[in-house]
Amino acid sequence: MWLLHFLPDSFLIWVINGICIAGAVSTVLGFFCGWIPFVGRWKLPLQLLGIALLVAGVYFKGGYSTEMEWRERVAEVEAKVKVAEAKAAKANVVVQEKIVTKIVKIKEKAEATKENIRRNREKINAECKLSDEAIAAYNSSIIKEKK
Amino acid sequence: MRNLFLASVLLLTGCATSVPVTMSFPQAPEALSKPCDLLLPLDPSKRELSDLLENTTDNYAKAKECHAKSKAWLEWYETQRKIFEEVK
Numbered sequence: 001m002w003l004l005h006f007l008p009d010s011f012l013i014w015v016i017n018g019i020c021i022a023g024a025v026s027t028v029l030g031f032f033c034g035w036i037p038f039v040g041r042w043k044l045p046l047q048l049l050g051i052a053l054l055v056a057g058v059y060f061k062g063g064y065s066t067e068m069e070w071r072e073r074v075a076e077v078e079a080k081v082k083v084a085e086a087k088a089a090k091a092n093v094v095v096q097e098k099i100v101t102k103i104v105k106i107k108e109k110a111e112a113t114k115e116n117i118r119r120n121r122e123k124i125n126a127e128c129k130l131s132d133e134a135i136a137a138y139n140s141s142i143i144k145e146k147k
Numbered sequence: 148m149r150n151l152f153l154a155s156v157l158l159l160t161g162c163a164t165s166v167p168v169t170m171s172f173p174q175a176p177e178a179l180s181k182p183c184d185l186l187l188p189l190d191p192s193k194r195e196l197s198d199l200l201e202n203t204t205d206n207y208a209k210a211k212e213c214h215a216k217s218k219a220w221l222e223w224y225e226t227q228r229k230i231f232e233e234v235k
Contacts, residue, residue, distance in 0.1 A: 077168045077234070084234045088173040091226040096176035099219040103178070103212050110208035114201050121197045128196040138199065139188040142206065 009068075016060045023053030170234060173227050179220055183213035 027050030033039045039046065117124065186206045189199055 074168055080234045081168060081170045084170060084230050085173075087230045087233075088227055091223070091230065092174065092176050095219055095223045095226070096178055098222075099176065099178045099215060102215045102219075106208050106211045106215065110204050113204045117197050117200045117204065121195075124197045124200065125195045130194045130196065130199060132191070135189055135191050135194070139191075142186045142188045 012064060016057060016064055019053055020057030020061060023050050023055075023057045026050030027054055170231075173230075175223065176219070179216055179223065183216060184209045186210070 026046050029036075029039050030043055030045075030047030030050050034043050186209055187202060189202045193199075193202075
């Protein structure tokens, strides 16, 4: 059915309706108008051709309807995807701005605390000196263990 | 014979199914694509309590940053999941 994509919709429906009408006319002539001299001579071929065209026409009509339904659904989903992609990009900007602001605040607070420590350096260090064991114990919880 | 072959190839193409609609995977925010910083050990030459406090402050800041990033990842995932669910 993908071949139908290459043909314009108006042309397709025109051809399908043409086949259906030709089939219906041929069937009616073949079955009900045998009394007309010309038709009477071609009765059987008209009946066969009419049924064949009618069957083909109905089949194509069904195929065309399904194709159109699918095209509509594809267009609908494409529109939804477009909206979703725009929303996703917008959400990214919101998350990005939020995290950047938060990181800046955390860094500012850490810097203020460090500044306070530096200001009170003398008082903080007055009664304490770190031993090698204290530094080793502190660092042992920070240094990444080897695998 | 050649016509029959062409006709069967043409008929078989009717079975081809194309999936024309695809949604691109959302790109994560740049700030979240970097891993968390490692904690800094105390320089053994720095033996004063104030040095330890400064180092601890730095490490606390890194831990808080990492926590914020982790929360942001969860928020990002939840938002993107909701957007994805809307398309279905």
